[in-house]
Amino acid sequence: MTIGKFIIYILLSVALLPSPACTKKDAGWQPTDSIGKINKWVYDSMAMYYYWSADMPPHPDYSLPTEQFFKQLLSPNDRFSWISNRTTIGATKTAAETYGFYYSFTIHPFDQQKLIGVITSVIPGSNANNRGLKRGMLFSAVNDRPITVDNKKATKEALQAAAATLQLAAFNTDRSALVDSARIGVQSAIVPQKSVYATHVFENNGKKTGYLAYYLCAEKDDAVMLQSIQKLQQQGVTEFILDLRYNPGGSVASATKLAALLTSNFNAGNKFITYRGNKHGGTVVQTFQQAISFSSNAAGKSMSDLQAWNLNLSRVYILTSAETASAAELLTHNLEPYTNVVRIGEITLGKDEASFPIEDQRNPRQVAWVIMPIVYKIADANGKGDYATGLTPHHAVVETSKLPLAPIGKPGDLPVDKAFMLIYGTTAVSVTVL
CATH class of the missing domain: 3.90.226.10 (2-enoyl-CoA Hydratase; Chain A, domain 1)
Known part of the structure; x- marks a missing residue:
């Protein structure tokens, strides 16, 4: 796993698992259209490796777009499996993966109805680091929207986008108030690794x-x-x-x-x-x-x-x-x-839980998608x-x-x-x- 993606998974060797075998629940049926063929490959791969494979629907709708098809196979207990078309679809990124900083929300010291963001760690060489963000800095708004308990989830989602603007804040001289200071924009970029x-x-x-x-x-x-x-x-x-x-x-x-x-x-x-x-x-x-x-x-x-x-x-x-x-x-x-x-x-x-990537190993490759399913409990x-x-x-x-x-x-x-x-x-x- 690289810090550039901060994907939360444990990479295991495929050698730990048996070779793929026929595990089709719809025995004998083969799709003829392209989306059906892709989805059938997804289903068969999941049936072989997915930890919750026994709970997968036996007769899924193979006509669905592949990302939607994949989601209907997932267990309600699954928070981490994902699928990627190698371009626009993949794992959800955090602010650390995207910009290079970790943060936490805490109650605003002077307004119980609001939250304040606290930057807890900044990755050296990241976009956040290059923009001047440091551990201990506070921010009161994201994209000019003050942070509240009600919009906490939406704020987290905003900090997963390709770009975001933080309204920094700081205590005044006698620490009697928190006042806004600079507005800092951060952008998605490769985040370097450091252990x-x-x-x-x-x-x-x-x-x-x-x-x-x-x-x-x-x-x-x-x-x-x-x-x-x-x-x-x-x-x-x-x-x-x-x-x-x-x-x-x-x-x-x-x-x-x-x-x-x-x-x-x-x-x-x-x-x-x-x-x-x-x-x-x-x-x-x-x-x-x-x-x-x-x-x-x-x-x-x-x-x-x-x-x-x-x-x-x-x-x-x-x-x-x-x-x-x-x-x-x-x-x-x-x-x-x-x-x-x-x-x-x-x-x-x-x-x-542990995962590893599953790709079409046929030559030439017939399915471009990559699956990262939960395979083991630890x-x-x-x-x-x-x-x-x-x-x-x-x-x-x-x-x-x-x-x-x-x-x-x-x-x-x-x-x-x-x-x-x-x-x-x-x-x-x-x-x-x-």
């Missing part, structure tokens, strides 16, 4: 805590992630804060590499992931080594290589938000059988999963409850402060930036 945002060491009374802001499970950055862990190990950290607040997921292999570095029970043969599919996919269990073997990056691809960098932690503090999803949730959830995980922050997105080594409603924090902290926002990963950043209190009993720590 490691910060590596710090916090210290109080000789006790050292490592901190890693890891905001994408991207295989291309595995070496950078491993170097960060190695630096923290060399500093002699005995506690660890893993910040996944703005991590939308990505590579399972990368997430597994990081999990292996944090566990107190390091063993290549330990089970890490359980995938549950439909009657064709069955159940697939992967060990740590099996999961990382799918990586395209040689860095840390062997558990024997990772062992030297293992931090051997008895507990890990993981910071989460509603943006924490997919492989980041898997890392958080599946690490629990091997070390004590303390979650701090907000409920995660709740994508306990569980841990013990078969425990079912977190579609999100992972609930052990310590609930809403970082936007105190404005202005502090820099990410520094004292004053509320979820980080909570971790400090749990580790040290105080927020008075020294900070070393690595």
Whole structure:
């Protein structure tokens, strides 16, 4: 998964699944028109791979436009499957995918009938970054429309369009009012990938805590992630804060590499992931080594290589938000059988599911569409999963409850402060930036 799309899915190898076979519910029937042929390919593909294939309608309307046809096959429990014609139709994008910034809504400090937008993270090199947006900035309107509870959904949709205009706002000198300032336009553009945002060491009374802001499970950055862990190990950290607040997921292999570095029970043969599919996919269990073997990056691809960098932690503090999803949730959830995980922050997105793209493999290709259906439900080594409603924090902290926002990963950043209190009993720590 690339940060340029921020598509929330977990990419699995097709090798995990059996070869396609005839699964047509309308046995013997073959369409003759072009739309019918496309839709039949869609149906047969979904019948083979889709997690909820047993719930698909047995006799769908093959005359419907393909996007509409696909939607009638989906389970009411499905929030993430999508289909693309490679041009205008595809997955719905977030503001992070489109412009390069994350945001949250909170009650307007001086008008309970309104909301205020808070920019929580900006991706370096993105259009939002280039337009001058920064963490902690506030906006009171989108496309000149003030944000309210009633139009919250419409505002989110406006921030998924090809372009949008933010009305920035700021506290006045004595913080007695929030006043509008500049209007900033943002546009859809390629959003560059970046996994490691910060590596710090916090210290109080000789006790050292490592901190890693890891905001994408991207295989291309595995070496950078491993170097960060190695630096923290060399500093002699005995506690660890893993910040996944703005991590939308990505590579399972990368997430597994990081999990292996944090566990107190390091063993290549330990089970890490359980995938549950439909009657064709069955159940697939992967060990740590099996999961990382799918990586395209040689860095840390062997558990024997990772062992030297293992931090051997008895507990890990993981910071989460509603943006924490997919492989980041898997890392958080599946690490629990091997070390004590303390979650701090907000409920995660709740994508306990895995997908991979399905394309027409015939030569020449007869169907141009690409399907990204949910194929598996994810569980841990013990078969425990079912977190579609999100992972609930052990310590609930809403970082936007105190404005202005502090820099990410520094004292004053509320979820980080909570971790400090749990580790040290105080927020008075020294900070070393690595």
